[in-house]
Every structure is written in structure tokens, then in C-alpha cells.
Amino acid sequence: MNAKMKRRLIAVSGIIVIVLILVLAFVGGNSAxxxxxxxxxxxxxxxxxxxxxxxxxxxxxxxxxxxxxxxxxxxxxxxxxxxxxxxxxxxxxxxxxxxxxxxxxxxxxxxxxxxxxxxxxxCPSKYESATDALTVGQLLGYGESVHGKVVKVSGTVGAGTLGPAGQDVRFRLTDDESLSVTLPVSFDGALSDEVADGSAVVLTGALGADGTFAATDVALEG
Missing domain, CATH: 2.40.50.140 (Nucleic acid-binding proteins)
Known part of the structure; x- marks a missing residue:
């Protein structure tokens, strides 16, 4: 290869490199x-x-x-x-x-x-003591006398029941003493990313006449 061809090859290679740099810069600038x-x-x-x-x-x-x-x-x-x-x-x-x-x-x-x-x-983690909190069974045992009254109730998040905000039932709370006893919970607030299936939680809120617990606060038991 003579000197003229070498110079031409170097020039073409330089142009290709410059074009590639410009393309990468354009793509990077648009993706960032x-x-x-x-x-x-x-x-x-x-x-x-x-x-x-x-x-x-x-x-x-x-x-x-x-x-x-x-x-x-x-x-x-x-x-x-x-x-x-x-x-x-x-x-x-x-x-x-x-x-x-x-x-x-x-x-x-x-x-x-x-x-x-x-x-x-x-959402930052929130912890609440279960002291003085009712179990799901205890809460339901009070019947209509507790409807609309603000109480604390503890239990675990039922497997496969946890969903996003905006649903009528955000999750179901399971009684730790009797796994067959569950409580539907409505809550439109933010849950900690540590809340998952089986998490022990403490709720503050009130039981409605329809049997759904309207929670105003959901915290991890701690």
C-alpha cells in the first residue's frame, strides 16, 4: 500500500470514529x-x-x-x-x-x-408496639359495639392478599392465634416496602358495619 492510500485510509477511519462518537453522544444525551x-x-x-x-x-x-x-x-x-x-x-x-x-x-x-x-x-419504615392492641378474633368478638370506634389491632398480612392503593381491600389481616380468622383492611396510605406477605403489623383505625377495617395507619410490629 502506497503512502497516498495510507493517508486516505487514515482519513476515512478518522471520519468513522468521529461519526461514531457523535452518534453515541446523541443517544446518550437522549437516554439520560x-x-x-x-x-x-x-x-x-x-x-x-x-x-x-x-x-x-x-x-x-x-x-x-x-x-x-x-x-x-x-x-x-x-x-x-x-x-x-x-x-x-x-x-x-x-x-x-x-x-x-x-x-x-x-x-x-x-x-x-x-x-x-x-x-x-x-416509604420510610414505621414501627408500632402491639401492646394494648387487639387480636383480630378479639376485635370481631365485640360485634357491633366496636363499630366506628378507633382501636389498635395486630396480626399478620395474609399471603397473596396485599395489593396497591385504590382497591376496596388493600390486604387481609390474619389472626396470629387462629389463621382461619381474617379481617379485610382498607387503606389508601403509603405502606413501607418492608410490608409483605406474612409481615406482623399493627393497625390503627375503626371497624365498619360492612366488616371492613378502615385503617388510618399501618405499621410494622416492633
């Missing part, structure tokens, strides 16, 4: 999500930009239709009146609920809604 606040995302001028936004779920703002979860988030350290609407086509985790921290990754559409392709929820 820019982290921003709720307020910044709500005023985003570039709807096609991939972003990651963290915020707390606005109470009772969520609903599910055709397996699509919609909700709003706010910045607990910013203006609580500034909300960002989020739409997510995946299944919500059992930790999802009111005021839980939601980390949403996706693109904000022309309608101002964040179309999330990734959703991660975080």
Missing part, C-alpha cells in the same frame, strides 16, 4: 434523564425532554383505568400548591399511596402530564 423539581417540570418548555421528578403523591389524587395509573405529585420542600400530573402505564407497587414519595421518569407531554415509563415509590 434530567433531574428536576416538580415546579421545574410543571413549567418545562421542552416537552420532548426525558426527565426524572421526585415528589409526594397528592392525597386521593390517584385512580386506575384500563391498567393506567394517574396521579399528581407535589414538592414537600417547595410550594405544596404546585402539582404535576403523572400518567403511568405499569402496575403500581403495594407501597404506592397517599403522600408516598414517587420517583417518576419519563417525558412531559404537550398537555403538561408526565408520561412516566418508570415509577419507584419509597
Amino acid at each position: 434523564a434530567r433531574t428536576m423539581s416538580v415546579a421545574e417540570a410543571a413549567e418545562l418548555a421542552d416537552p420532548g425532554q426525558k426527565v426524572q421528578v421526585s415528589g409526594n403523591v397528592v392525597a386521593d389524587s390517584f385512580s386506575t383505568s384500563d391498567n393506567v395509573l394517574t396521579f399528581s405529585i407535589y414538592d414537600p420542600e417547595g410550594d405544596p400548591s404546585t402539582h404535576l400530573a403523572v400518567r403511568y402505564g405499569g402496575a403500581a407497587a403495594s407501597t404506592f399511596g397517599n403522600d408516598v414519595t414517587a420517583i417518576c421518569t419519563g417525558k412531559v407531554g404537550d398537555d403538561g402530564v408526565l408520561e412516566a415509563t418508570e415509577l419507584v415509590t419509597k
Whole structure:
């Protein structure tokens, strides 16, 4: 190979390398999500930009239709009146609920809604002593006399009964003394990611006339 051919080959190779670098930079720049606040995302001028936004779920703002979860988030350290609407086509985790921290990754559409392709929820662990808490059997034994009264009840989360917020029954509480005795529990708050099948929990709430325990707080027994 003569010197002229070598120079031409080197030049072509250099161009190929430059093109590859530009392509990789373009792909990397478009796949990386820019982290921003709720307020910044709500005023985003570039709807096609991939972003990651963290915020707390606005109470009772969520609903599910055709397996699509919609909700709003706010910045607990910013203006609580500034909300960002989020739409997510995946299944919500059992930790999802009111005021839980939601980390949403996706693109904000022309309608101002964040179309999330990734959703991660975080809820700090909460522990509660079971002292003075009733068992499921004891609670049900009181009958109508305890309906509507705020009490504490302890037990374990029934296997295969744990679901996301928004369902009529979030999970069933099993009596530790009699596994055949269970209690349907409604709860739209955030559950710790440590709450799972078989977890020992302590609930605060009231038993309704329909036999469902409306929990206002769910904590791990500790």
C-alpha cells in the first residue's frame, strides 16, 4: 500500500470514529434523564425532554383505568400548591399511596402530564408496639359495639392478599392465634416496602358495619 492510500485510509477511519462518537453522544444525551423539581417540570418548555421528578403523591389524587395509573405529585420542600400530573402505564407497587414519595421518569407531554415509563415509590419504615392492641378474633368478638370506634389491632398480612392503593381491600389481616380468622383492611396510605406477605403489623383505625377495617395507619410490629 502506497503512502497516498495510507493517508486516505487514515482519513476515512478518522471520519468513522468521529461519526461514531457523535452518534453515541446523541443517544446518550437522549437516554439520560434530567433531574428536576416538580415546579421545574410543571413549567418545562421542552416537552420532548426525558426527565426524572421526585415528589409526594397528592392525597386521593390517584385512580386506575384500563391498567393506567394517574396521579399528581407535589414538592414537600417547595410550594405544596404546585402539582404535576403523572400518567403511568405499569402496575403500581403495594407501597404506592397517599403522600408516598414517587420517583417518576419519563417525558412531559404537550398537555403538561408526565408520561412516566418508570415509577419507584419509597416509604420510610414505621414501627408500632402491639401492646394494648387487639387480636383480630378479639376485635370481631365485640360485634357491633366496636363499630366506628378507633382501636389498635395486630396480626399478620395474609399471603397473596396485599395489593396497591385504590382497591376496596388493600390486604387481609390474619389472626396470629387462629389463621382461619381474617379481617379485610382498607387503606389508601403509603405502606413501607418492608410490608409483605406474612409481615406482623399493627393497625390503627375503626371497624365498619360492612366488616371492613378502615385503617388510618399501618405499621410494622416492633
